[in-house]
Each structure stands twice: as structure tokens, then as C-alpha cells.
Amino acid sequence: MNMNSNNGSVSDNQLIKNKVAASLARRHRQEKLLRGTGLAAVLISLALVSLLFINIFSKGLPAFWQTSITLDIYFDPSVLQISEKPVQRADEHDNAFRQRDLEWRSEVGRINFNRLISTALMDVLPDAEQHRRHVLRMVTSGERFALRDMVINDPSIIGSTQRLHLLTDANIDVWIKGNIDRSLPDHQQQLSPIVRQWADALYANGTIKNRFSFALFMNPDSRSSLASAGLAGAFMGSLFMMLIVMFLAVPLGVAAAIYLEEFAPRNKLTDLIEVNINNLAAVPSIVFGLLGAAVFIGMFNLPMSTPLVGGLVLSLMTLPTVIIATRSSLKAIPPSIRQAALGLGASKMQTIFHHVLPLAIPGILTASILGVAQALGEAAPLLLIGMKSFVATVSVSPMEQSTALPVQIFLWQGNELRNFFEARTSAAIIVLLTLMISLNAVAIWLRKRFEQRW
Amino acid sequence: MSNLTLMIVLLAVLAITYQLGLVRTRQIAGHNATLRMHSRPHHYGVMVGLWTVLPAFFIFIIWSWSAPWALNQLLIAQLPEHIVNDPQELRVAIRRISNLAANFGIVSEAATWEIQAATFLSDARQLSQTLMLALMTTVAAAGALYGYRSISPLYRARNHIEKILQIVLVICSSIAVLTTLGIVLSMVGESLRFFSFVSPMDFFFGTTWNPRFSTAGVGEGSLTGDQGxxxxxxxxxxxxxxxxxxxxxxxxxxxxxxxxxxxxxxxxxxxxxxxxxxxxxxxxxxxxxxxxxxxxxxxxxxxxxxxxxxxxxxxxxxxxxxxxxxxxxxxxxxxxxxxxxxxxxxxxxxxxxxxxxxxxxxxxxxxxxxxxxxxxxxxxxxxxxxxxxxxxxxxxxxxxxxxxxxxxxxxxxxxxxxxxxxxxxxxxxxxxxxxxxxxxxxxxxxxxxxxxxxxxxxxxxxxx
Known part of the structure; x- marks a missing residue:
């Protein structure tokens, strides 16, 4: 490259040119390599997202339809020998009536509703007489309670014949959907040969059909009647916890953020609180579960396994998220708004509550919804405060034992009847993801709708 | 009266006293053509409301925290000595008595002293509830009167309210700190209890993890012997x-x-x-x-x-x-x-x-x-x-x-x-x-x- 060596030989020049060309080629290869690997990384990440969703949805969507069997159930008066449904008399005390009603209900409960089901089954199943003891395997055991509740709600159906769709046993669902290897030898099959024959025959003639599974949404969890296990109990538990988070973490977080952003003097103490909140946002969720177990249950003696304790724990967990997000949306409000209000004689409180806060509300709402969505998906801390226990009822207050959607997923994936519950767990995941995605969509919509650029 | 109804009553009282304050402020402002009120009418309203409700609410909080404890102490003083000396028996007895007092059923026939204690407990509870309500009413009335009387053009209601609001904000932002403190303290406390069973050296540097099952109810001996x-x-x-x-x-x-x-x-x-x-x-x-x-x-x-x-x-x-x-x-x-x-x-x-x-x-x-x-x-x-x-x-x-x-x-x-x-x-x-x-x-x-x-x-x- 020496300019003075103008008598430099052509070969020298050529050499340099070659060298540059070679290094340029190398450098361009490197350029391509980085670009290519970068693109590959993005594509792999996108592929992983779609793989996850396709996997869950392909497994879970079939579980929203469940096999049920259409039967003409005759509510036989000779089986249903019960006294009249009690009606409250005018002079009767509430408690006395409740007592009588309870007695009547338990009287109805003592009736063997399986007899109604098996009588109806005998009519539709070929050769049912020879295989009497297998007949009831067709219908899941929880359906007798559905019949019982029908009678309790309306005793006048006794003596009539009702066409009902009863859920089949979980194993029949598995068999018909092909979720078990049909060529397995008899001793490895869950169902006896005759039941399998029946299932195929009824499916062929349309008595057994795949119908939308309302049980999945309307029923609480069940262990004895797996086909009727549903998400209603878990959903109520999650709902109560979300409400607690909304009414506790959001106001507290917003108030804390207002203080820290607008009032707090810049000193060591404020710094400490700030560092502390940033750290709290990154503390593993399970640690909050330990806190709940030690403080709320151990010290305050709050009832275990309840949405109340769960909601408190999740509130503490989402609090830092809400604070941080609220602060950043307060920060985004330009100082000119504050100066204008202060200049017109508003006090600092008035400035903030009348002018700054209303402008920051879209941001705060978005952040709160995202925080609630995050709390909705959290399972680990709930395991530690006992929400893992099996609850077969739908709770009607946050003080009752309950479970939550993510914990229900955890419980179902561990069920022994894998063939049935793999799909049902995926269906539960779809429900959870749908809830979370709709919450997120609302948040994004709010942000788009009210976003303001200063 | 349940706590929920009490809270609803307090809120209603808050609304009423707020209105009273508002009306009074407008009245005073109407009479005084020369002197303008320092704050907006609703500031005075809120001030009267807070004067009425806040002190009563504090009494409620303190009473609900301390009364059960005090009642328990009084109850224990009533019980026969041989029960009091045995913590296990005492726990059972107190549970039975409170069930009796609340008219729930208990297992087996109740002894005379249990029935006596139960009547004492339910009477005392009644008394405590009445006392609390009386105290709350008095304090609320006094607060309302004070707040109502202090409405005047020179009274800086807004500044007072903003001070209270700021205190509330400070309390809210200290909850995050309290959470961290709670995490650290509860975990350190329980960990120390754990380290009284197992030495920290064995815990941090031990190379086998095999905790076995706990043998609850067998007694202390099982914990010292074979504990994994x-x-x-x-x-x-x-x-x-x-x-x-x-x-x-x-x-x-x-x-x-x-x-x-x-x-x-x-x-x-x-x-x-x-x-x-x-x-x-x-x-x-x-x-x-x-x-x-x-x-x-x-x-x-x-x-x-x-x-x-x-x-x-x-x-x-x-x-x-x-x-x-x-x-x-x-x-x-x-x-x-x-x-x-x-x-x-x-x-x-x-x-x-x-x-x-x-x-x-x-x-x-x-x-x-x-x-x-x-x-x-x-x-x-x-x-x-x-x-x-x-x-x-x-x-x-x-x-x-x-x-x-x-x-x-x-x-x-x-x-x-x-x-x-x-x-x-x-x-x-x-x-x-x-x-x-x-x-x-x-x-x-x-x-x-x-x-x-x-x-x-x-x-x-x-x-x-």
C-alpha cells in the first residue's frame, strides 16, 4: 500500500488484490454465517412456539368431545319409592324445614339409581342377559348422581321415560377414540371383550356418539367417576383468587407506585425500597408459597387449601409487577401536565389524583391485567399452601377448600388412567391458555386504544 | 352483629356524616360573605366523615385483636387447676368449651365445670361485643361532633386530608418491604428450628439426601434416633x-x-x-x-x-x-x-x-x-x-x-x-x-x- 513505490511490480499489486479478495470472501462468508445463524435462531424459536401450541391443541381438542350413550331411562315407580318432596309450611321454622328437606334428600340418595341405568342398557345391548355383571361398565359411575339430582329437582318425572345422553365410562371413550392400542391382548386391555364389542356395536349404530363435553366445564373434579371429572371447581378457585389479586394487589400496587414516583424524597430509604421491589419481582414464586405456608397458615391460622390464602400469596407475588409497571406509566406522563396543574394552584395531591393518574390509567390497567394473567397461571406457590388436595365440590366462597386451574392440570397429569387424562389435561391447558390469551388480548387492546404519545 | 354488617354500618355512617359536613360547609360559606372557605366543601365533608369513622374503626381493629386473647385468659382462670397444668388437655378443653358456647355439638356429655365455663364464655363474649359497640358509638359521636364544630373558613381541611392520604400511601409502599421482611424472617425462623435437629454442616455439605418419613406422634425419641x-x-x-x-x-x-x-x-x-x-x-x-x-x-x-x-x-x-x-x-x-x-x-x-x-x-x-x-x-x-x-x-x-x-x-x-x-x-x-x-x-x-x-x-x- 506504499504510495511511493510506484515502480512496485505488477505482481505485488496482484498479490495484494488477491489477498484482499480472499479476505473479503472470508469476511462475506462470516457475514452470511452470522446472518444465517441469527435467522435460524429466530426460526427455531418460532418453530418451538408453534410446536408447543400444535402439540397441546392436537392432544387436547378431541377431549372437548366425549362419548356418551343415548338411553331411554324409565323412572320406574317401583324402584323410586320415595315420599313426597317436602314443601315449607307457613308456620315452619327455616331450620326445621331444612332438616326435613335434608332427610328427604338422603332418602332419595339411598335409592339404587344404577338399576334404572342397567334396565335401560339391557334393552340396547345385544346378549346382555349372559353378561349381566358387565352391563354397568358402559356408563360412568357418576351418572347415577345425575339421575338422582334430576329426581330431586323434579320428582314428577317419576313414572315417565326420558331420553338422556349419559357419559360412557372413561375407558370406552379411550377405546372408541383409538387412544389405546386395539391389538393389545385381553389381559392388557382395560375393558372386557364383551364391553369392547358392545362399545363398537353401539358406536356403529349411533347409540354411542361423540358429543360436546359439558361435563368438562360444569362438573367439579372426580376420582370415582373419571369420565365426569370437570374444571368447574378449579375455575371457581381461580376466579376467587383473581378477584382477590385484583382488589388487593392492584390498589396497593398503584398506591405504592404513586408514593414512590411522586412523593418519596430521594434518600437512602427510598433507594432501599426500590431495590427491594426490583428484587421481589425476581424472587422465585415458590418462595412466596413458603411465605404463605409459614405466615398465613402457620402464624395467622388461616384455613389451608382456600382461595383466600392463595389469593393473598398471589397478591404479594404480583405486587412488585404492578408497582414497577405503574411507575413507568406515571413516568411517561410529561412534567408539563404537573406544572400546569401546580401553576393553577392545585395542591400536589390534586395534581396527581385529578390530572396525572387519569392520564396514566390505560397503562396501569394494562399492567394490572398482565399481572393478573401471570397470577392465573402460577401453580408452584399454591401447591405449598395445600391447594393440591382433591376437592370434589364447587366452592361458593373464598373461605372454602378449592383448587385452581393450573393445579388441576398438575393433578390430572398424574392420574393413572393416562390414556384418558393426557387428552383431558391438554383440554384443561387449552382452557387455561384461552383465558390467559384473552386477558392479554384485552390488555393489548387497551394499550392500543388509549395509547397516547406526548 | 357480624363484622360484615358492622363494616357496612360504618360505611353508611361515613356517607351520612360526609353529607352533613357538606351541608354545614355550604351554610357557613353562605353566611360569610367576606371570608372565603379555605378548602372545597367536599374536603370538609370527608374530614367530618373521617373524624367519625376512623377512630371507631381503630377501636374495632384493636378490640378484635385483643379481646379473644383477653377472654381466653379469663377463661383459663376459671378452669380447674389440673386442666390448666396440662397444655394438651387445656387445648382440648378450650375447644370443647367454645363449641359449647357457640351451641355446636360436642362429643360425649359435657361436665358441670365445662357448662359453667361455657356460659361464662358466652356471657363474656356478649359483654365484650356490647362494650365494643358502646365504645365505638361514643367515639364516633364525639369525633363527628368535633369534626362538625371545627368547620370554619380558617380550618385547613384539605391539608389535613392530604396528610392522611399520604400516610396511607406510605403504608401501601411499605408492604413490599414487609413482604421481603416476612420472607426472610419466616424462613430464617423455621430454618433455625430445622438446624436444631440437623447441624448446618451436615445440611450444606452432606452428600446424601434421604430424609425418610417423619414419625409424627411417636414422640421425641424417634427424632433423635433414625432420622435420615x-x-x-x-x-x-x-x-x-x-x-x-x-x-x-x-x-x-x-x-x-x-x-x-x-x-x-x-x-x-x-x-x-x-x-x-x-x-x-x-x-x-x-x-x-x-x-x-x-x-x-x-x-x-x-x-x-x-x-x-x-x-x-x-x-x-x-x-x-x-x-x-x-x-x-x-x-x-x-x-x-x-x-x-x-x-x-x-x-x-x-x-x-x-x-x-x-x-x-x-x-x-x-x-x-x-x-x-x-x-x-x-x-x-x-x-x-x-x-x-x-x-x-x-x-x-x-x-x-x-x-x-x-x-x-x-x-x-x-x-x-x-x-x-x-x-x-x-x-x-x-x-x-x-x-x-x-x-x-x-x-x-x-x-x-x-x-x-x-x-x-x-x-x-x-x-x-
């Missing part, structure tokens, strides 16, 4: 092994994706790809756990069988890979933010000297962004260490000291869940160890977080 070993090292090793696998998946993918999206991608691609990748961060971890258990684990195991490796379906590898997927967005979006924050002048300088784009990225942009990227990686690692549901489902739960990622392992978080959700007595070392493990976990993640936050913050200041 609580060596934490296998759990720590498992935790770091899984975190290592996760980071070796997440760092390359996350970082390269961030570089591509920040430097090469067209705005349109960036706008679609970025939110989709960030979606990975919003998926609940239980979903990842299920995905690992039913899809990734069997797939890896099958892959291993093809190439002659023995990979368990639930192993450190399975959990690590899936956790890596979960962490990709943490690293990619934080790094992306930091890379885009590197000033344009640096890039232009490098490009102007003839460097290619990749050379600019490798030699100029990345070194400038390095501290921030390290911070992002540390935050990701702290996520990986504290993650629970994925490892509970997919790591295999076998506490062995191994560096082989194809084996099943156990982690700190898995063990916390196992020890606290099993059928262990809460006061046994088998349950208490969960708190010692939690404290360790808290300390590790705290250190990582603090380092990461300090690095990120330092870096931000550099270019602002």
Missing part, C-alpha cells in the same frame, strides 16, 4: 445441572435471535416475530412441564435410543431443554432492548471504516452491549434456578449426585414441594427442611438478581 440424612449437595448439583442445560439452550438461541431481530430483520418481521417469541414467556410453567413430560421426554429418549445413548424420559436433559425454551424470551427481549440502545454513532463509525455488518456487530455492538447481556443472562439463570413446575414434572425426582444430564435428578424446588406436600408433621425436620432449602434458594437468586440489576443499571447510565 439431609445433605443438600445432590439437590444443589441437580439444580445447577438443569440450569446449565437450560442456559446452553437459551443463550445461543436467545442471543442470536436478539441480534438478528435488532440488526438484520426488516421492521415487519421484527414486529411479528418479537411478540410471538415473547409469548413463550407468558405460558404458565405447568404447561411447559406437561409438554416436557409427554412430548419432549419420550422424544429425547427415543432419539437417544437411536444413537445408542441411554436417556431417561424424565431427566435433567428433558427438564433443562424445556426450561431453556422458556428462558429464550427473557434473554432475547432483554438483549434486544440493550442492543438497540447502543448508540448509532458507534455503528456508523465502524461501518465507515469499512467493517462489514457482522464485524460491526461482533467487534463494536456486542462488546458495548456486553454488560447488559450478561445481566440478562444472569436474570435468566436465576429464573432457571427458581423454576418449579417443569422440574417437578420432568426431572425425575431422584436426588443423586451426578453430572450426567441423561440421568434423573432432583432439585431444590422439587424437594421443597415434596417435603411440604407430603404427609409430614409440620414441626418435623422433614417439613422444616423445606424452609432451609427455601432460604438457600432465596439467597442464591438474590445474589444473582442483585449482580444482574447492578450491571444493567450501570450500563444504562453509561449511554443516557
Amino acid at each position: 440424612s439431609f445433605g443438600m449437595l445432590p439437590l444443589l448439583a441437580g439444580t445447577f445441572l438443569i440450569a446449565l442445560v437450560a442456559m446452553s439452550v437459551a443463550i445461543p438461541l436467545g442471543l442470536l435471535a436478539a441480534i438478528y431481530l435488532a440488526e438484520y430483520a426488516s421492521p415487519k418481521m421484527r414486529a411479528t416475530a418479537k411478540p410471538i417469541i415473547e409469548m413463550l414467556a407468558g405460558i404458565p410453567t405447568i404447561v411447559y412441564g406437561f409438554f416436557a413430560l409427554v412430548t419432549v421426554g419420550p422424544f429425547l429418549s427415543m432419539l437417544g435410543a437411536h444413537i445408542g445413548l441411554d436417556i431417561r424420559a424424565t431427566s435433567a436433559l428433558t427438564a433443562g431443554v424445556v426450561m431453556g425454551i422458556m428462558i429464550i424470551p427473557f434473554i432475547s427481549s432483554l438483549s434486544d432492548d440493550i442492543i438497540t440502545q447502543v448508540p448509532k454513532s458507534l455503528r456508523d463509525g465502524s461501518l465507515g471504516l469499512g467493517a462489514t455488518k457482522s464485524e460491526t456487530i461482533r467487534k463494536v455492538v456486542l462488546p458495548a452491549a456486553l454488560p447488559g447481556i450478561v445481566g440478562a443472562i444472569l436474570l435468566g439463570a436465576s429464573r432457571a434456578i427458581g423454576e418449579t413446575m417443569i422440574v417437578v414434572l420432568a426431572a425425575g425426582n431422584s436426588p443423586s449426585l451426578t453430572a450426567n444430564p441423561f440421568e434423573a435428578v432432583s432439585t431444590i424446588t422439587v424437594t421443597i414441594v415434596n417435603q411440604l406436600t407430603g404427609d409430614n408433621d409440620f414441626a418435623s425436620p422433614q417439613s422444616l427442611v423445606a424452609f432451609a432449602l427455601g432460604l438457600t434458594l432465596f439467597a442464591i437468586t438474590l445474589i444473582l438478581n442483585v449482580i444482574a440489576l447492578v450491571i444493567v443499571r450501570k450500563y444504562r447510565e453509561q449511554y443516557e
Whole structure:
């Protein structure tokens, strides 16, 4: 490259040119390599997202339809020998009536509703007489309670014949959907040969059909009647916890953020609180579960396994998220708004509550919804405060034992009847993801709708 | 009267006194043509309301906290001596008596002294409730009167209310600090109880984890004899092994994706790809756990069988890979933010000297962004260490000291869940160890977080 060596030989020049060309080629290869690997990384990440969703949805969507069997159930008066449904008399005390009603209900409960089901089954199943003891395997055991509740709600159906769709046993669902290897030898099959024959025959003639599974949404969890296990109990538990988070973490977080952003003097103490909140946002969720177990249950003696304790724990967990997000949306409000209000004689409180806060509300709402969505998906801390226990009822207050959607997923994936519950767990995941995605969509919509650029 | 009705009554009183204050203020302002009121009428209204309700509310809080305790003390003074001296019997007796007093049924016939104590208890409760209500009414009336009388043009109602509001705000922001304090204190307390059973040396440096089952109800003797070993090292090793696998998946993918999206991608691609990748961060971890258990684990195991490796379906590898997927967005979006924050002048300088784009990225942009990227990686690692549901489902739960990622392992978080959700007595070392493990976990993640936050913050200041 020496300019003075103008008598430099052509070969020298050529050499340099070659060298540059070679290094340029190398450098361009490197350029391509980085670009290519970068693109590959993005594509792999996108592929992983779609793989996850396709996997869950392909497994879970079939579980929203469940096999049920259409039967003409005759509510036989000779089986249903019960006294009249009690009606409250005018002079009767509430408690006395409740007592009588309870007695009547338990009287109805003592009736063997399986007899109604098996009588109806005998009519539709070929050769049912020879295989009497297998007949009831067709219908899941929880359906007798559905019949019982029908009678309790309306005793006048006794003596009539009702066409009902009863859920089949979980194993029949598995068999018909092909979720078990049909060529397995008899001793490895869950169902006896005759039941399998029946299932195929009824499916062929349309008595057994795949119908939308309302049980999945309307029923609480069940262990004895797996086909009727549903998400209603878990959903109520999650709902109560979300409400607690909304009414506790959001106001507290917003108030804390207002203080820290607008009032707090810049000193060591404020710094400490700030560092502390940033750290709290990154503390593993399970640690909050330990806190709940030690403080709320151990010290305050709050009832275990309840949405109340769960909601408190999740509130503490989402609090830092809400604070941080609220602060950043307060920060985004330009100082000119504050100066204008202060200049017109508003006090600092008035400035903030009348002018700054209303402008920051879209941001705060978005952040709160995202925080609630995050709390909705959290399972680990709930395991530690006992929400893992099996609850077969739908709770009607946050003080009752309950479970939550993510914990229900955890419980179902561990069920022994894998063939049935793999799909049902995926269906539960779809429900959870749908809830979370709709919450997120609302948040994004709010942000788009009210976003303001200063 | 239940607490709920009491609260509703208080709110109603608040509304009424607010109105009274409002009316009074307007009256005074109407009479006084020369002197203007210091604050707006609703300020005076709120002030009267608060004067009425707040002191009464405090009395309610204090009374509800202290009355049960005081009643209990009075009750114990009533009981026969032989009951009081035995804590077990005393607990049973108090439960029976309070059931009797509340008219619930109890097992077996009630003794005379129990019935006496129960009548005493229900009478005392009645009395206490009446006293509290009387006190609250008096204080509320006095407060209302004072507030009402002090309405005058010179009274600075707004300033007083704002002071109260500010105190409320301070209390709210101290809750975050109280949470941290609660975490640290509760875990230190329970850990100390645990260390009275097992020495810290055995816990932190022991190499076998085999806690056995707690033998609740057998007595103290069983705890001193055969109580299993609580060596934490296998759990720590498992935790770091899984975190290592996760980071070796997440760092390359996350970082390269961030570089591509920040430097090469067209705005349109960036706008679609970025939110989709960030979606990975919003998926609940239980979903990842299920995905690992039913899809990734069997797939890896099958892959291993093809190439002659023995990979368990639930192993450190399975959990690590899936956790890596979960962490990709943490690293990619934080790094992306930091890379885009590197000033344009640096890039232009490098490009102007003839460097290619990749050379600019490798030699100029990345070194400038390095501290921030390290911070992002540390935050990701702290996520990986504290993650629970994925490892509970997919790591295999076998506490062995191994560096082989194809084996099943156990982690700190898995063990916390196992020890606290099993059928262990809460006061046994088998349950208490969960708190010692939690404290360790808290300390590790705290250190990582603090380092990461300090690095990120330092870096931000550099270019602002």
C-alpha cells in the first residue's frame, strides 16, 4: 500500500488484490454465517412456539368431545319409592324445614339409581342377559348422581321415560377414540371383550356418539367417576383468587407506585425500597408459597387449601409487577401536565389524583391485567399452601377448600388412567391458555386504544 | 352483629356524616360573605366523615385483636387447676368449651365445670361485643361532633386530608418491604428450628439426601434416633445441572435471535416475530412441564435410543431443554432492548471504516452491549434456578449426585414441594427442611438478581 513505490511490480499489486479478495470472501462468508445463524435462531424459536401450541391443541381438542350413550331411562315407580318432596309450611321454622328437606334428600340418595341405568342398557345391548355383571361398565359411575339430582329437582318425572345422553365410562371413550392400542391382548386391555364389542356395536349404530363435553366445564373434579371429572371447581378457585389479586394487589400496587414516583424524597430509604421491589419481582414464586405456608397458615391460622390464602400469596407475588409497571406509566406522563396543574394552584395531591393518574390509567390497567394473567397461571406457590388436595365440590366462597386451574392440570397429569387424562389435561391447558390469551388480548387492546404519545 | 354488617354500618355512617359536613360547609360559606372557605366543601365533608369513622374503626381493629386473647385468659382462670397444668388437655378443653358456647355439638356429655365455663364464655363474649359497640358509638359521636364544630373558613381541611392520604400511601409502599421482611424472617425462623435437629454442616455439605418419613406422634425419641440424612449437595448439583442445560439452550438461541431481530430483520418481521417469541414467556410453567413430560421426554429418549445413548424420559436433559425454551424470551427481549440502545454513532463509525455488518456487530455492538447481556443472562439463570413446575414434572425426582444430564435428578424446588406436600408433621425436620432449602434458594437468586440489576443499571447510565 506504499504510495511511493510506484515502480512496485505488477505482481505485488496482484498479490495484494488477491489477498484482499480472499479476505473479503472470508469476511462475506462470516457475514452470511452470522446472518444465517441469527435467522435460524429466530426460526427455531418460532418453530418451538408453534410446536408447543400444535402439540397441546392436537392432544387436547378431541377431549372437548366425549362419548356418551343415548338411553331411554324409565323412572320406574317401583324402584323410586320415595315420599313426597317436602314443601315449607307457613308456620315452619327455616331450620326445621331444612332438616326435613335434608332427610328427604338422603332418602332419595339411598335409592339404587344404577338399576334404572342397567334396565335401560339391557334393552340396547345385544346378549346382555349372559353378561349381566358387565352391563354397568358402559356408563360412568357418576351418572347415577345425575339421575338422582334430576329426581330431586323434579320428582314428577317419576313414572315417565326420558331420553338422556349419559357419559360412557372413561375407558370406552379411550377405546372408541383409538387412544389405546386395539391389538393389545385381553389381559392388557382395560375393558372386557364383551364391553369392547358392545362399545363398537353401539358406536356403529349411533347409540354411542361423540358429543360436546359439558361435563368438562360444569362438573367439579372426580376420582370415582373419571369420565365426569370437570374444571368447574378449579375455575371457581381461580376466579376467587383473581378477584382477590385484583382488589388487593392492584390498589396497593398503584398506591405504592404513586408514593414512590411522586412523593418519596430521594434518600437512602427510598433507594432501599426500590431495590427491594426490583428484587421481589425476581424472587422465585415458590418462595412466596413458603411465605404463605409459614405466615398465613402457620402464624395467622388461616384455613389451608382456600382461595383466600392463595389469593393473598398471589397478591404479594404480583405486587412488585404492578408497582414497577405503574411507575413507568406515571413516568411517561410529561412534567408539563404537573406544572400546569401546580401553576393553577392545585395542591400536589390534586395534581396527581385529578390530572396525572387519569392520564396514566390505560397503562396501569394494562399492567394490572398482565399481572393478573401471570397470577392465573402460577401453580408452584399454591401447591405449598395445600391447594393440591382433591376437592370434589364447587366452592361458593373464598373461605372454602378449592383448587385452581393450573393445579388441576398438575393433578390430572398424574392420574393413572393416562390414556384418558393426557387428552383431558391438554383440554384443561387449552382452557387455561384461552383465558390467559384473552386477558392479554384485552390488555393489548387497551394499550392500543388509549395509547397516547406526548 | 357480624363484622360484615358492622363494616357496612360504618360505611353508611361515613356517607351520612360526609353529607352533613357538606351541608354545614355550604351554610357557613353562605353566611360569610367576606371570608372565603379555605378548602372545597367536599374536603370538609370527608374530614367530618373521617373524624367519625376512623377512630371507631381503630377501636374495632384493636378490640378484635385483643379481646379473644383477653377472654381466653379469663377463661383459663376459671378452669380447674389440673386442666390448666396440662397444655394438651387445656387445648382440648378450650375447644370443647367454645363449641359449647357457640351451641355446636360436642362429643360425649359435657361436665358441670365445662357448662359453667361455657356460659361464662358466652356471657363474656356478649359483654365484650356490647362494650365494643358502646365504645365505638361514643367515639364516633364525639369525633363527628368535633369534626362538625371545627368547620370554619380558617380550618385547613384539605391539608389535613392530604396528610392522611399520604400516610396511607406510605403504608401501601411499605408492604413490599414487609413482604421481603416476612420472607426472610419466616424462613430464617423455621430454618433455625430445622438446624436444631440437623447441624448446618451436615445440611450444606452432606452428600446424601434421604430424609425418610417423619414419625409424627411417636414422640421425641424417634427424632433423635433414625432420622435420615439431609445433605443438600445432590439437590444443589441437580439444580445447577438443569440450569446449565437450560442456559446452553437459551443463550445461543436467545442471543442470536436478539441480534438478528435488532440488526438484520426488516421492521415487519421484527414486529411479528418479537411478540410471538415473547409469548413463550407468558405460558404458565405447568404447561411447559406437561409438554416436557409427554412430548419432549419420550422424544429425547427415543432419539437417544437411536444413537445408542441411554436417556431417561424424565431427566435433567428433558427438564433443562424445556426450561431453556422458556428462558429464550427473557434473554432475547432483554438483549434486544440493550442492543438497540447502543448508540448509532458507534455503528456508523465502524461501518465507515469499512467493517462489514457482522464485524460491526461482533467487534463494536456486542462488546458495548456486553454488560447488559450478561445481566440478562444472569436474570435468566436465576429464573432457571427458581423454576418449579417443569422440574417437578420432568426431572425425575431422584436426588443423586451426578453430572450426567441423561440421568434423573432432583432439585431444590422439587424437594421443597415434596417435603411440604407430603404427609409430614409440620414441626418435623422433614417439613422444616423445606424452609432451609427455601432460604438457600432465596439467597442464591438474590445474589444473582442483585449482580444482574447492578450491571444493567450501570450500563444504562453509561449511554443516557
